[in-house]
Amino acid sequence: MDQALLLSKLNDHYNRTLPFIAFKLPYSDIVFCYLQKDATVHTTTTFKEESFIFAPFAFNGTAHCIPSEGSEVIKYEMPKEILKQIPVSVKEDPTEKARYTKLVTEAIDKIKTGNVHKIVVSRPQEVRLKTFDLSLLFERIMHLYPTALSYIWYHPETGLWSGASPEVLIYTEGTSFTTMALAGTQKVNKNGINHWSAKEHEEQQFVTDAITTSLQKITAVLKVSKTTTHRAGTVAHLRTDITGILKNSTATLPKVCSVLHPTPAVCGTPRDNARNFIQNKEGYDRSFYTGFLGPVCEQEKSSNLFVNLRCMKIADDVATLYVGGGITRSSVAEHEWEETRNKLQTMLQVLAPML
Numbered sequence: 001m002d003q004a005l006l007l008s009k010l011n012d013h014y015n016r017t018l019p020f021i022a023f024k025l026p027y028s029d030i031v032f033c034y035l036q037k038d039a040t041v042h043t044t045t046t047f048k049e050e051s052f053i054f055a056p057f058a059f060n061g062t063a064h065c066i067p068s069e070g071s072e073v074i075k076y077e078m079p080k081e082i083l084k085q086i087p088v089s090v091k092e093d094p095t096e097k098a099r100y101t102k103l104v105t106e107a108i109d110k111i112k113t114g115n116v117h118k119i120v121v122s123r124p125q126e127v128r129l130k131t132f133d134l135s136l137l138f139e140r141i142m143h144l145y146p147t148a149l150s151y152i153w154y155h156p157e158t159g160l161w162s163g164a165s166p167e168v169l170i171y172t173e174g175t176s177f178t179t180m181a182l183a184g185t186q187k188v189n190k191n192g193i194n195h196w197s198a199k200e201h202e203e204q205q206f207v208t209d210a211i212t213t214s215l216q217k218i219t220a221v222l223k224v225s226k227t228t229t230h231r232a233g234t235v236a237h238l239r240t241d242i243t244g245i246l247k248n249s250t251a252t253l254p255k256v257c258s259v260l261h262p263t264p265a266v267c268g269t270p271r272d273n274a275r276n277f278i279q280n281k282e283g284y285d286r287s288f289y290t291g292f293l294g295p296v297c298e299q300e301k302s303s304n305l306f307v308n309l310r311c312m313k314i315a316d317d318v319a320t321l322y323v324g325g326g327i328t329r330s331s332v333a334e335h336e337w338e339e340t341r342n343k344l345q346t347m348l349q350v351l352a353p354m355l
C-alpha cells in the first residue's frame with residue numbers, strides 16, 4: 001500500500017469518528033495500523049486478544065484496546081527520511097511557572113518529612129495549532145524518533161492521542177521479559193557525552209531498586225545491567241535494563257503490569273505515598289499520560305508495552321502536551337521547570353509545521 005492511500009484511509013476513519021491505532025516499534029520501519037470497523041468500545045482485563053492496549057495512569061485492571069480482529073490491519077514500511085529538528089519556542093507563562101515551581105517546592109518539602117523518597121510531578125501545556133493535519137502528524141511522529149514507540153491512537157471515547165515514548169514498561173516473549181529503569185534528564189550534549197551528577201544517579205537508582213524489589217515475587221530469574229545514557233529526541237536519560245524469567249504460574253501479563261505500574265519513573269517511591277501527593281496536589285487529571293500502551297499477542301505470547309510519555313492529546317485545534325519530572329530532596333524548582341520545557345520539545349517538533 002502506498003502512503004497516500006494509507007493516509008486517506010486514516011483521514012477517512014478519523015472523519016467518520018471510527019477508532020484506529022497506528023504505531024511503530026523502536027528501531028523498526030514498519031508501521032502497523034488497526035482500523036476498527038465500528039465504534040465499539042473494547043476493553044480488556046486479560047490482555048490476551050491480539051490488540052493494541054491503551055491504559056490510563058489510574059489503571060485499575062481494565063485497559064482500552066483496539067483488537068486486530070474486526071479491524072482492517074495494515075502493515076506499511078516507512079520510506080527512510082530524516083527530518084531536521086528545529087527548536088520551537090513556546091511563550092513562558094509566569095503564572096504557570098509560579099504554580100509549577102510551587103508544586104515542586106511542596107514535593108521537596110514532603111520528601112524532607114521523610115515518608116517518601118521521590119515524587120514525579122507533571123503539568124499539561126496547551127498549544128494552539130493553526131490547523132490540525134492528521135497526515136502531517138503521521139509523517140512527523142513516524143519519522144522523528146526512530147528509537148521510540150511512536151503512535152497515533154484515536155477513539156471517540158478517549159479522543160486523539162499521539163506520542164513517542166522512550167520508556168519500556170515491559171517486553172515479554174514467552175516467560176522472558178525485559179523492562180527498564182529510566183530517570184535523570186539532561187539536554188543532549190553536542191559532543192554526544194553527558195555527565196551525570198550524584199543527584200541524577202541517586203534518582204535513577206531509586207527507580208532501579210523499586211522495580212527490582214517489586215519484581216522479586218513474580219520472577220524466577222532477575223538480572224540488572226550496567227547503567228548507560230539513553231538518548232530520546234533532544235533529551236538524554238540514565239537507563240538500566242532489567243531482564244529475566246517470569247514465574248509461569250503467577251505472572252500473567254495484567255499481573256505484571258499491576259506490579260510495575262505506575263513505575264517510580266512516573267509516580268515515585270514508595271508508590272502509595274507518591275501517588276497520594278500527586279492526586280492531592282498536581283491539580284489536573286493525567287488521563288492516559290503516564291499510563292501504558294502497546295501491542296499484545298497471546299498466540300505469539302509476546303507483548304511490547306511502553307509508558308505513555310512525551311505525548312499529547314489533540315482536540316480540534318488545541319494540543320495538550322504533558323511533561324513531568326522526578327523530584328528528590330536535592331531537586332531545584334527552577335531546574336525542574338527548565339526540564340519540563342526541554343521535554344516539551346519532543347512533541348513541539350512534531351507539531352512544528354502546524355504552529
Ligand SMILES: C=C(O[C@@H]1C=C(C(=O)O)C=C[C@H]1O)C(=O)O
Pocket residue numbers: 120122167182183184185237265266309310322323324325326327343
Ligand atoms: C515524567 C516524565 O519522564 C520521566 C521522568 C524522568 C526524570 O525525572 O528525569 C525521566 C524519564 C521519565 O521516566 C515525562 O517525560 O513527562
